Amino acid sequence: MTLVLRILLLIGALFAMGIVINSVRKSKIRISDSVYWVVSAGILVLFALIPQLAYFFSGLFGFMSPANFVLLLVIVMILIRLFHQSCAISKLTYKVEQLSSELALRDKNTRDEKNLDFVTDLNQRTRV
Numbered sequence: 867m868t869l870v871l872r873i874l875l876l877i878g879a880l881f882a883m884g885i886v887i888n889s890v891r892k893s894k895i896r897i898s899d900s901v902y903w904v905v906s907a908g909i910l911v912l913f914a915l916i917p918q919l920a921y922f923f924s925g926l927f928g929f930m931s932p933a934n935f936v937l938l939l940v941i942v943m944i945l946i947r948l949f950h951q952s953c954a955i956s957k958l959t960y961k962v963e964q965l966s967s968e969l970a971l972r973d974k975n976t977r978d979e980k981n982l983d984f985v986t987d988l989n990q991r992t993r994v
Contacts, residue, residue, distance in 0.1 A: 867921075867932045872914045875936065879910035906943050910936070 867875075886903040889895040913920045913936055920932035929935040 867913075867917045867936070871933055872917060875910055876914035879907040879914065883907040883911075902947060909943075910940070913939075 883904060886895065886900045886907070890897055890900050913932075917932065920936055924930075924932040924935035927935065929938075
């Protein structure tokens, strides 16, 4: 990896880590979600500071260049996170559907009870 690529990788990873830490401080992101991003940035910092790791893994997996390996690693990390986010969204969508169904049934029961009370009151008034 060239020196320029290593410097850009280091700056980008530290910048991302700073954004995540700042977001945690401002309560914009949960700490459990931030762990993923801090670990990912830490891995990229390792590759920037110790380029022999990138050379080792790129040779091990048959990449022509360590930069290609690092790029693939970033893409894989993002795809893993995307999959986990998709799973979480699916679970939340299911919960929202269940809650809206339950709320609709409660509203219907409440309206039916009010109508029944109104009809009962009306019947009692007409008998008198």
